[in-house]
Amino acid sequence: MVDYIASAGLRGALDDIIQSMNDGFNRLIPCTEDPRSKLINAMRYSALGGGKRLRPLLVRATAALFDVEPRAVMRVALAVEAVHCYSLVHDDLPCMDDDDMRRGQPTTHKAFDEASAVLAGDALLTLAFEILSHVDTHPDPHVRCDLIASLAQAAGHNGMVGGQAMDIAAETSQFDLRTTTRLQQLKTGALIDFSVEAGAILGRASAESGTHLKGYARDLGLAFQITDDLLDAEGDPATTGKTVGKDAAAGKSTLVTLMGLDQAKNQAQALVSQAIDHLRSFDAKADLLRAIAQFAIVRDK
């Protein structure tokens, strides 16, 4: 198979989206000297603290299929990343996953305090909808409402938050592979689906293109999650920047414990091929999406 990671210039695209996101969050959440400064600093810490910026890159790579205006792409990418960052801040709280480190840095509640972490998460989630509702995101309010409706569904109790609730339930219930797959589809898949769908909404993709892209996102999300579970089982904490072996320690079923290491690796590889296959009707403009699928399972963090 073609090495799209090299041919599509994925490394450069990743560096570029990281820079764009940092610039964007710096503009959207400026420092302040007023009594809200601790909250604002906690928001900035949570949003500017690094990460692969995979979801923003998915928005950009999908929108590139349809030549969407760059400012629209950037704002939607910032909105989805704000939701992703908020979810990490709340998931890391002591009452949730109780993680002290994230991306090699103290988690938000460790760097600040729990109250600031709760509020910074709340504010980042709210900011996402403020960004999307603004006319700068798209001149057509139908498009803005479609984006907001899709993001709210992906992020809420029938999406990401529902998945996180299932993940907590998994500590005391033994879920089978079907239920664990559903859990991951909600917890991480829904926002990955949205990132691709958002590019399609911005590009006013045809129903047929939309279906292909949905198939791509679904397979990519699952491959991505299997790789996350593999990194938790086998990864190096110095590279991943977070505690590893947590799922096993918590006695939690993951896709990897349920399938076994070998089958999990094969399954991730098969999903990547399948994801790329969904893109067969697109030309070379889709090579960045193809590269992201390949990257999802070869990354070491």
Next chain:
Amino acid sequence: MVDYIASAGLRGALDDIIQSMNDGFNRLIPCTEDPRSKLINAMRYSALGGGKRLRPLLVRATAALFDVEPRAVMRVALAVEAVHCYSLVHDDLPCMDDDDMRRGQPTTHKAFDEASAVLAGDALLTLAFEILSHVDTHPDPHVRCDLIASLAQAAGHNGMVGGQAMDIAAETSQFDLRTTTRLQQLKTGALIDFSVEAGAILGRASAESGTHLKGYARDLGLAFQITDDLLDAEGDPATTGKTVGKDAAAGKSTLVTLMGLDQAKNQAQALVSQAIDHLRSFDAKADLLRAIAQFAIVRDK
């Protein structure tokens, strides 16, 4: 002055909005038997747990000035109440105000657990934007986007969450009356402002009507907050359903400690008169808004 509470039938209107909100949340958040059931139950507990439903009533009373379609009113009222309920759930958390009781019932993290309370709050906030983005809320997407933009601004770091952050800072800093007023304007005022503004957006109010309604909301919000502080200082926990004297115990400045009891009561009364005065260009259709202003300071919980 006329007793609008009696003449406008406020008691009946309050009973009616309580029933409407409970019916609405029951429909929007149905029970489920799947692994997300604890989250769903925590959301239902937080949204259906009573309260005065003041913000929904403000949406309804303002929209009544412009004969807005009832379904639109109801959906916007549910959205603002979902945000209010989420804010209470997060504010009650041990890392925030650490309250065990709310409306005479255990707070959500006491009835469930902290993780469920964090997630239920997150999901209710997200649900608010899902409701507003849906075509059932208003056929015109411009109106939906205006509602979403206003709610996001009112609820986020430049609104309610910013006010809560200031409230936490007030435990360690001594704020003067000006800063404490600003704190309250953000923490409770912003969502009250939005409730009135939402009725005006739905009714496509003229700029002039909008300005009068904004003035009304601003004065009402402050009168409401002074009364809350008075109830905290002098109220009966059996009636208010929550711990009283917390602010004093925490050594926190409130509008009441800064003004003194007598001046605070006079100020609340003056604000109510001023709020009603802002409505002078409206006919008897505004009597429910006038009644709400009078009620804001005579309530005992």
